[in-house]
Amino acid sequence: MIVCASILNQTLEFKPMKILLHIDTSARFEGSDSRRLSQRFVRTWLDNHPDTRVVERDLASKPLPHLDEEILAAMMTPANQHDPHQMAINRRIDLLVEEFLDADLVVIGAPMYNLGIPSTLKAYIDHIVVAGRTFAYTEKGAQGLVADKPVYVITARGGVHAGQPSDQQTPYLQTLFNFLGIHSVNFIHSEGLNMGEAMRAQGIELAHTEIARHAA
Numbered sequence: 001m002i003v004c005a006s007i008l009n010q011t012l013e014f015k016p017m018k019i020l021l022h023i024d025t026s027a028r029f030e031g032s033d034s035r036r037l038s039q040r041f042v043r044t045w046l047d048n049h050p051d052t053r054v055v056e057r058d059l060a061s062k063p064l065p066h067l068d069e070e071i072l073a074a075m076m077t078p079a080n081q082h083d084p085h086q087m088a089i090n091r092r093i094d095l096l097v098e099e100f101l102d103a104d105l106v107v108i109g110a111p112m113y114n115l116g117i118p119s120t121l122k123a124y125i126d127h128i129v130v131a132g133r134t135f136a137y138t139e140k141g142a143q144g145l146v147a148d149k150p151v152y153v154i155t156a157r158g159g160v161h162a163g164q165p166s167d168q169q170t171p172y173l174q175t176l177f178n179f180l181g182i183h184s185v186n187f188i189h190s191e192g193l194n195m196g197e198a199m200r201a202q203g204i205e206l207a208h209t210e211i212a213r214h215a216a
């Protein structure tokens, strides 16, 4: 009986690992600020939440193709009519959708390129925004199918844009994740990185403070 009680206690104490999906997008590897900062977030998170498993997705070293006619045809053809090539395309989409749905939290390192997100991140978004899986259109309009979870977007910018029309990253990603059903979207901006040493140091310092706060 004592053995049973001890097993029961162990079972009750078992906590499933949380899954952190870490996405990096900078085309740079050496010297990338968004990579350094997103890695700092993940390390800080792990220090504070050791019951976390990290899944890495690097969209620069393993870029996804941009949508083209073949991919769209594969997405729109009923499963029982897929040819082998369309099966492979849909397997890739399924894997990415499952990986995104399985995550308990998502951390994205995103440099600003020409006021927006890197095209590698857009290609990723085009793979995970799938009707019937991550959103649906109903009689009342669009409905997100993803359970709410925290998404942390860590940007790196040469200039200063937050709160201005030139910031096309924040409104786009905020609206996109809301569209999927995710409302806990958090932005950590590092700005002014190409505006001289003092501005750069201030931008990095602010980002470090925000990372410490969010990943605590």
Ligand SMILES: Cc1cc2nc3c(=O)[nH]c(=O)nc-3n(C[C@H](O)[C@H](O)[C@H](O)COP(=O)(O)O)c2cc1C
Pocket: 026, 027, 028, 031, 032, 033, 034, 035, 110, 111, 112, 113, 114, 115, 116, 156, 157, 158, 159, 160, 161, 193, 194
């Ligand atoms: C192709 C390209 C476009 C950029 N466009 C902008 C921009 O529109 N606004 C801005 O503030 N910085 C811009 N930058 C500067 C980067 O956002 C900045 O250097 C940032 O640190 C890059 O992120 P990374 O260090 O992770 O590579 C651009 C840099 C590159 C390479």
